[in-house]
Amino acid sequence: xxxxxxxxxxxxxxxxxxxxxxxxxxxxxxxxxxxxxxxxxxxxxxxxxxxxxxxxxxxxxxxxxxxxxxxxxxxxxxxxxxxxxxxxxxxxxxxxxxxxxxxxxxxxxxxxxxxxxxxxxxxxxxxxxxxxxxxxxxxxxxxxxxxxxxxxxxxxxxxxxxxxxxxxxxxxxxxxxxxxxxxxxxxxxxxxxxxxxxxxxxxxxxxxxxxxx
Numbered sequence: 411x412x413x414x415x416x417x418x419x420x421x422x423x424x425x426x427x428x429x430x431x432x433x434x435x436x437x438x439x440x441x442x443x444x445x446x447x448x449x450x451x452x453x454x455x456x457x458x459x460x461x462x463x464x465x466x467x468x469x470x471x472x473x474x475x476x477x478x479x480x481x482x483x484x485x486x487x488x489x490x491x492x493x494x495x496x497x498x499x500x501x502x503x504x505x506x507x508x509x510x511x512x513x514x515x516x517x518x519x520x521x522x523x524x525x526x527x528x529x530x531x532x533x534x535x536x537x538x539x540x541x542x543x544x545x546x547x548x549x550x551x552x553x554x555x556x557x558x559x560x561x562x563x564x565x566x567x568x569x570x571x572x573x574x575x576x577x578x579x580x581x582x583x584x585x586x587x588x589x590x591x592x593x594x595x596x597x598x599x600x601x602x603x604x605x606x607x608x609x610x611x612x613x614x615x616x617x618x619x620x621x622x623x
Contacts, residue, residue: 486559
């Protein structure tokens, strides 16, 4: 029997900074002979035997990642992605013979101006950054459920069943980053106001960011 893990109903907790306990939907299911088997990346609480004759319901609890942990993990991922994207993009521009600034002239404001000027160099850098970001987030979320930043902060992404997100769900979540970024990153900031600590891209993709026990 598969155990469904969903943070759909979240009881309040006195210390908001520590996240919330997430009980699963109370879906009845019949158990024949053997104990229930949990399928998911995280440990589950042991099933409790029913005292009356009838369906047995297993409880699987996750704790939502706090806003600060999510922000710190995102910052670590950006610090890894931005220099790598810039280096690959500039190397590709040199290979293609496109005009690029000299190494001594490189700076964040110059790179930003290059991205926004609408030229070929800016287009190449944007394509490289977008492709690398999709590969980075989708790859790590599908394979491990967590990027290097999330792993350092002890959090991970799961689906409503308590499992690592599928390829399709990871692609949808990564694409929805654009929705969270516009306007003024309100979709990311929503994590601080949502009682399940879910950003807009989490709602779109049906995912949750939880603490790793």
